[in-house]
Amino acid sequence: MSENPWLTIVGLGEDGPEGLSPASCKALEDAEVIMGAERHLSLLPDLSAELITWPVPFADGIPLLLQHRGRKTVALASGDPFWHGAGTSLTKHLDRGEWLTLPAPSTMSLAAAALGWPLESTTTLGLHAAPFARLRPHLAKGQRAIVTLRDGEAAPTLASWLTAIGFGASTLHVLEALGGPRQRIREARAHSFDIKGIQHPVCVAIDVCGGPALTSVGGKDDSFFDNDGQITKRPVRALTLSALAPLPGEHLWDIGGGSGSIAIEWLLAHPTTQATSVEVDPTRAQRIAQNAAGLGADRLSVVTGAAPDALEDLPAPDAVFIGGGISEEMLRTVWDKLPESARLVANAVTLEAEVLLANWHANKGGDLLRIELAQSKPLGRKRGWKSSYPIVQWSVQK
Known part of the structure; x- marks a missing residue:
């Protein structure tokens, strides 16, 4: 690591250089170039450095910053640049020895x-x-969350969104300009939010109350997924996700996405999981994207097309689920594309698909599971069991 990195990322609080560490103050005094948002630059005292206002959108400032490589440069950020901040957006363009970070207390800590x-x-x-929907998986009665917002006008919009999905009883603590002379904290219920004149920078702390909440295990209620009947129902979905066994950072192919329920629950299993849903029907593909966005899984990639052709340019999977359109060609193509140690789970309803999975199980091994479910239904003045079509599930690791 270089002892003299050209870029120093300085975390700045609302009181400007007041309260900064000696190292941060010296970095500002020694800088030839200082880049930062207009609000950050306005907090600085008179300095000899060239001051450059960071453009909007943020990404446009990266090439501008890199033009100063080799000069003593400071990039200003809010609080701790690596806690929901700009740090990673900057350092991914640099070698480790090129930069140094001097953080201040983060907005979350304050x-x-x-x-x-x-x-x-x-x-x-x-x-x-x-999007606010990133918060959706974390909303449950008695839980707390702290979120940063783009500006004061976003706070009432957040309150309206919470109210619309059933969490209007939540208490919102609006915290403005934390750590500086303009600091102010006010609170209101989401359903009766009436706080005016909210100043940037702002964050909102939420005491969550209301529902319905998303369960933290696989097999969420079917009502969370808009669908036209093409959905892996809750009990079968729970068994399927158990067989798929999502791990942090893994990528799923969901072939025959339907409502997207399998891929979405895969993504909700961990914030670093990735998924691609392949659906031939454009209307269903659009519905999958909408379901994902509404449940905080907007990172889902939806491909409209028919497998196996639609699989050609996809990133390699760690797991594959085939929920529809099972054929010999489909299984052969998927198996050839499946990396070593990756997992495949396929569900079959028809006799033809069941025979196909039984043959592949005999050839490749793995587990073959027959799922038979029945629900109580009215039978005259009493009740009886109504059976669903049995499902055969093949799961295997290559």
């Missing part, structure tokens, strides 16, 4: 300290450039 909330058990999300 908010937790102001409210007396334990940060280790509080959900923290950066929603200043992300």
